[in-house]
Amino acid sequence: MTIIAADVNVEALVIFSIVLAITLVVTYWASKRMTGATVFWAAGRSISGVQNGLAISGDYLSAASFLGIAGLIFIFGFDGFLYSVGFLVAFLTVMFLLAERMRNAGKYTIADVLSFRLRERPARCAAALGTLSVAAFYLIAQMVGAGVLIQALVGIDFSLAVLITGVMMLCYVIFGGMLATTWVQIIKAVLLMIAITVMSLFVLERVGFNPIELFNRAADNVTDESTFSLGPGTFLASPIDTLSLGVALVLGTAGLPHILMRFFTVPDAKAARSSVVWAIFIIGTFYVLTTFVGFGARALLGQGGVEAAGSGGNLAAPNLAQFLGGGEGTFGGDLFLAVVAAVAFATILAVVAGLVLSASGAVAHDIWSNVIRKGRDSEHEEVLVARIAAASIGAIAIAIAIIGGPGLNVSFMVGLAFAVAASANFPALLLALSWKRFNTAGAVTGVLFGVLSSIILVIISPKVWPGPDAEGGLLSFYDLANPGIISIPLGFIGCWLGTMLSTERGNERNFSELHVRSETGLGSEKAGILVEAARPEKRAQVPVP
Amino acid sequence: MSTPEQRVDWDAIEQSPEFKELVAARRRFVLPATIFFLAWYIGFILLAGYAPDFMAESVYEGLTVGYCLALTQFVMVFTLGYLYLRRSDKVYDPLAARVVQQATGHGAVPPPSPDGATGPTGPAEPEASR
Numbered sequence: 001m002t003i004i005a006a007d008v009n010v011e012a013l014v015i016f017s018i019v020l021a022i023t024l025v026v027t028y029w030a031s032k033r034m035t036g037a038t039v040f041w042a043a044g045r046s047i048s049g050v051q052n053g054l055a056i057s058g059d060y061l062s063a064a065s066f067l068g069i070a071g072l073i074f075i076f077g078f079d080g081f082l083y084s085v086g087f088l089v090a091f092l093t094v095m096f097l098l099a100e101r102m103r104n105a106g107k108y109t110i111a112d113v114l115s116f117r118l119r120e121r122p123a124r125c126a127a128a129l130g131t132l133s134v135a136a137f138y139l140i141a142q143m144v145g146a147g148v149l150i151q152a153l154v155g156i157d158f159s160l161a162v163l164i165t166g167v168m169m170l171c172y173v174i175f176g177g178m179l180a181t182t183w184v185q186i187i188k189a190v191l192l193m194i195a196i197t198v199m200s201l202f203v204l205e206r207v208g209f210n211p212i213e214l215f216n217r218a219a220d221n222v223t224d225e226s227t228f229s230l231g232p233g234t235f236l237a238s239p240i241d242t243l244s245l246g247v248a249l250v251l252g253t254a255g256l257p258h259i260l261m262r263f264f265t266v267p268d269a270k271a272a273r274s275s276v277v278w279a280i281f282i283i284g285t286f287y288v289l290t291t292f293v294g295f296g297a298r299a300l301l302g303q304g305g306v307e308a309a310g311s312g313g314n315l316a317a318p319n320l321a322q323f324l325g326g327g328e329g330t331f332g333g334d335l336f337l338a339v340v341a342a343v344a345f346a347t348i349l350a351v352v353a354g355l356v357l358s359a360s361g362a363v364a365h366d367i368w369s370n371v372i373r374k375g376r377d378s379e380h381e382e383v384l385v386a387r388i389a390a391a392s393i394g395a396i397a398i399a400i401a402i403i404g405g406p407g408l409n410v411s412f413m414v415g416l417a418f419a420v421a422a423s424a425n426f427p428a429l430l431l432a433l434s435w436k437r438f439n440t441a442g443a444v445t446g447v448l449f450g451v452l453s454s455i456i457l458v459i460i461s462p463k464v465w466p467g468p469d470a471e472g473g474l475l476s477f478y479d480l481a482n483p484g485i486i487s488i489p490l491g492f493i494g495c496w497l498g499t500m501l502s503t504e505r506g507n508e509r510n511f512s513e514l515h516v517r518s519e520t521g522l523g524s525e526k527a528g529i530l531v532e533a534a535r536p537e538k539r540a541q542v543p544v545p
Numbered sequence: 546m547s548t549p550e551q552r553v554d555w556d557a558i559e560q561s562p563e564f565k566e567l568v569a570a571r572r573r574f575v576l577p578a579t580i581f582f583l584a585w586y587i588g589f590i591l592l593a594g595y596a597p598d599f600m601a602e603s604v605y606e607g608l609t610v611g612y613c614l615a616l617t618q619f620v621m622v623f624t625l626g627y628l629y630l631r632r633s634d635k636v637y638d639p640l641a642a643r644v645v646q647q648a649t650g651h652g653a654v655p656p657p658s659p660d661g662a663t664g665p666t667g668p669a670e671p672e673a674s675r
């Protein structure tokens with residue numbers, strides 16, 4: 001096995017190393033301030049609105065957003081942009097329905113919000129199932145993507161690339177918890193925004209700063225075999241499937257555990273609100289600039305660049321950077337390529353760290369601390385278990401990615417993560433916060449319906465289960481690649497059905513407490529300062545009369 | 546040892562006119578805004594799916610209807626986000642502060658913290674040390 005391929009990119013390796021060194025310094029700084037569970041899970045609730053807005057952007061914008069969407073626009077044109085719109089509009093769902101109420105009602109994980117008014121152990125188990133499903137699918141997709149990208153961009157072997165990514169991610173989470181993860185995400189967001197802005201300016205400079213000219217040059221630069229179009233329908237051919245995808249994106253973001261967890265890191269609901277607005281501004285700007293990169297790649301690289309851009313066009317943006325810097329073999333070209341490669345790497349690291357942290361929250365805070373130990377464990381023990389959980393989850397993800405190899409089919413996994421988030425986590429959270437009648441059985445049924453229907457529908461979909469003639473899925477009448485349009489209603493129906501069929505009573509009192517607390521912040525977890533070592537007490541349970 | 550939460554009458558707060566006003570005020574904005582943005586977004590997706598030719602039409606020398614409509618989505622997100630932020634500062638936060646003040650001012654909970662009951666994070670927590 002060759003560890004270092006012949007065409008290793010030295011400039012990229014150097015810039016990689018600089019980025020890694022900076023993040024490790026940040027992690028060391030954070031580890032010195034690790035005073036307990038509130039710092040580990042919620043960065044001591046010391047993150048400001050602006051900082052959290054940047055961190056949300058860093059947590060959310062994966063390599064799929066940066067390289068993937070630029071590549072889709074390069075190859076298919078307008079359809080790639082449809083993803084961006086969905087990813088952005090999603091933040092209105094987060095802002096209007098969840099962000100502030102999550103901050104007021106919760107502590108460290110989304111299960112805290114569910115178990116506030118529902119029976120603790122089943123509610124936490126259900127929420128942990130939803131969190132772990134989303135994190136697992138998302139994480140494996142990111143790890144495999146990281147290996148493929150770094151192998152292509154830097155020239156180091158796939159397995160080594162996955163290993164480096166995984167070890168770095170675990171360093172941040174285990175030693176620095178949410179505090180280090182937050183700052184890695186902030187650094188990544190700043191790097192990513194600088195990179196995409198500079199690239200867009202270079203592209204626009206080529207067309208006299210006239211976007212219209214850019215569209216025309218892009219539309220002209222096609223051949224007979226091109227799939228590129230300024231109109232829709234080239235990539236997302238089935239309207240129902242597109243709708244299903246779009247709804248899953250817009251509702252799924254409000255169920256992504258690693259995004260929702262970020263709202264526990266700010267001092268109060270006002271900061272949670274302003275952080276969403278900052279995130280909207282940063283992410284929106286990013287996606288508009290992505291179109292300049294994507295259309296720019298089409299206008300400047302043309303159909304000749306399609307093969308070099310690899311599957312899905314993931315390498316279109318790095319190749320464009322190389323071209324803008326002066327072309328292959330020139331110093332400027334190599335430098336630009338190296339910078340974009342390093343930014344892509346930082347992008348992946350920030351996302352996977354957030355995912356592992358949220359998954360370890362489900363294992364350590366929800367399952368271990370509150371279900372198995374029933375809240376009798378010490379804060380020290382909870383953080384220790386969290387570190388062990390993070391290490392185990394990370395090791396499993398690394399192993400799956402390396403064993404599966406670069407050929408592992410991950411194309412459906414991010415979509416599946418969003419489907420589970422939209423169908424299981426989102427309905428349960430929304431109803432727990434707003435429906436008085438909602439009860440434990442409803443939450444458990446809803447999460448089970450959402451998780452199972454998403455997974456089953458994806459397994460029988462054409463992407464995963466090629467029929468005998470490799471056309472269509474397992475069932476001839478079902479050919480949706482994105483399950484959202486069926487699984488999201490099933491999630492809500494599950495919540496309703498479970499609630500109605502159960503005879504459980506006596507949650508009303510807790511609901512009024514949750515209702516008041518989530519709307520006003522009365523009694524919510526306090527803001528902290530980092531050096532403070534005060535241990536917040538476990539939330540007192542109000543006895544049900 | 547009883548905690549302050551046990552002494553807060555949550556039902557009474559929930560039934561208070563101040564709290565009802567807060568919930569109603571927020572709902573007056575959030576509900577229509579949510580319906581509007583979902584409708585606008587789903588309409589856009591459906592147009593992309595069922596009317597690709599219309600979306601590919603050129604508005605101005607290669608700037609397509611689709612790209613313009615996509616940009617309206619961005620404008621919508623920025624505008625609704627800004628409006629919500631402004632309304633929160635002007636309307637919801639003062640209303641929430643009033644609910645907290647009412648709840649903590651009637652002796653139902655222990656003494657307010659030094660910084661007073663002005664913020665949305667009320668003082669009814671034992672570990673209110675800063």
